Amino acid sequence: MAAPICVARIGAAHGVRGAVKLWPFTEDPLAVMDYGPLTTKDGARQFEVTHARPAKDHLVATLKGVATREDAERLNGIELYVAREKLPATDEDEYYHADLIGLAAVNAANEPIGRVLAIHNFGAGDIIEIAPPSGPTLLLPFTNAVVPTVDLAGGRVVIELPQEIEGDDVPTIT
Structure with a gap:
């Protein structure tokens, strides 16, 4: 059975009748109501x-059973999960983060690079974080150029490491 997927986090209480701020992680924010109990x-x-x-x-x-501000305040920070099988199927070239985390990362010659540690988005597009066997993690753009193959059935992603990264020279720290 697949691990449950985090679809929302309860935030601060809102008002005096037990309402809460809810931070959904779904593409459609109101989809959290479609999955049944969380x-x-x-x-x-x-x-x-x-x-x-x-x-x-x-x-x-x-939330059902939460009627007072005090009840709502006690829930602040709780993450809400749903069974993976309750989520809708993805389109081609579309993936749930949870399906990618833990996959082997290999190069085009099928040589190991590491494992997918996380997918991030800081506002400029998705970034894949690869944990190599040793050394610092790699943060790479999650694009078709850098990640040309996602093989969920085979448990791997193929990574084309960029030859050079444009930008300022990295300063030397002494």
């Missing part, structure tokens, strides 16, 4: 989003 990573607690409305950069949500 759980903590360990499955020990379950939450049902009964109502949600968009706010500036989050949702304002009501």
Whole structure:
């Protein structure tokens, strides 16, 4: 069974009637209501989003059984998960981060480079983080040029390391 996927994080209380700020990690923010009850990573607690409305950069949500501000405040920071099989299928060349993390990273000659540690997006596009067997991690653009092959069934991604990186010279630290 696949590991559960984090789809949202509960934030601060909103108002006095138990509503919370909800930070969804789904492409469609309101999709968190489509998956049924959400759980903590360990499955020990379950939450049902009964109502949600968009706010500036989050949702304002009501959770079943949470009726007071004090109840809502106790939930701040809890991450909400759903079973992988409840998520919709992806399009071609579209992947869930969780499907990529842990894959072997190899070069075009199938020589090992490391493992996929994470996928990041700091606002300028996706970045794949590769953990080599030793040394610092590699942060590379997650583009077709750098990652021409994603083989989920084979458990690997093919990485074409850039020959040179444009930009300023790296300063020497003494």
